Amino acid sequence: MNIGIMGAMTEEISQLLQHISETGRETRGMREYVSGTLRGKKVTIVFSRWGKVAAASTATTLIERYGVNYLIFTGVAGAMDQDLHVGDIVIADTLIQHDMNASALPGIERHEIPLLGISSFKVDSRHTDSARLAAESYLSENLTTDIDADTLHAFHIHTPRVVTGTIASGDQFIADNQSALALREQIPALKCVEMEGAAVAQVAHEHGIPYLVIRTISDKANESAAIDFPRFIDKVASRFTCGSVLRLLDLIQHEGSAD
Template identity: 50%
Template sequence: MISPPFRLGVISALQHEQHGLIDLMQDRRSVTRAMREYVTGSLWGMDCVCVLSRVGKVAAAATVATLIERFGVTHIVFTGVAGSADRAVRVGDIVVADALVQHDMDTTPLFPRFEVPLTGQSHFASDLGLTNRLAKAAQDFVGMDLRALVAAQDIDAFRLHQPRVHRGLIASGDEFIDSRSKLAELKQALPPLLAVEMEGAAVAQVCFEFGVPFAVIRTVSDAANEDAPVDFMQFIERVAARYAFGIVKRLCAEGATA
């Protein structure tokens, strides 16, 4: 259950990942801050601020800090795509983060590998309540909404016939992982790793430092190796954006009546 006041910040790295959400906002207002457009309004009865962070940890961290300090969001959800880091996680699956780690953070021998200096943390845990609700929204989307929102030809083209929702560890870094050797190295260092991307752990660190609940959800777009699809942007437009739309809709509608 969520008690008022409640204002949700919805962040994505790329424009297409929020396709349709901003168009549906009621009482919509746009504010430009630090080269980003923050759109405030209501989505399915929930007070929201939607913004594109752009790609990378620094961009994501700046966006989150602005959401908290300038726009007063009380909870944050990051949506987007990721590469699989586990054989059980396939293209079209969804990964909801229970924890996030910066895979390119290494200040040894001063601090252990992956630990963010002066925080005592390497793995930043997402908010359990918000993550549970987001995972349920994702599961309901897969079970009930996917075929209504994703075209049949795209389901066939991207082999989305039985997508699954996973929960676990996501790693972030300022590097697009597209090599089997690099992925194997990360998996050896972080055996529970399910997916890799470029923003989530920065969101997690900023939210940890501000004490703001957060959750991160990713649609798996590729296997984080040399076989990554050349039609990456088509996958975002035709699949991932529709996943995000349907899942955020369920999350907001549930929260509005909680």
């Protein structure tokens, strides 16, 4: 198995790179791809940059250039489900491109990907179950030793949860109540919103390989969304990502288990 790990933030990538047994680095398309072994698994780690095009380009390079046959994308997201709070982790079981709309054409539904004939991408439950177990294990065993009490208090993180559900992606940073309300009306089951996951899902779908999207809630996708965002990424999300991904790799027992 060859696993591609993509991060939406450089801080998350740097945390993971501290654990890799590196075998090579290569810059392609303005991105640095770091290959090696992580938790006994062959991996390539890369900062994808933001947005659907950037994520899709990076995912394609991982598959075509580095022979990746399993994609993991991780980053932060804005909560759409009002029961979610900063620090909760969402594992995608369904991904939708919320800004895809070719419904003006006959026979095409809103969110449907033209020529694919589907409006959402489903994630194999074997992989979501493993990701959820990994994230829950990290939070229960390492949260208070990995992140200091003052930081947890500053972001009102007490007992973060791990949930599985629908994630929507679009080339917008949602930071106002009106946009958030519109998305909730369009996609009632929506858990959170971000800018890359569904694009990675489409690339993986078209290449016939498994994938996971793991997101840490950083904000409520409203007018307060940008407050302390850099600090949250550095002090909280990067550690959640690293701890959860390392434990996930431990759960991947042998080559072919993600087929």
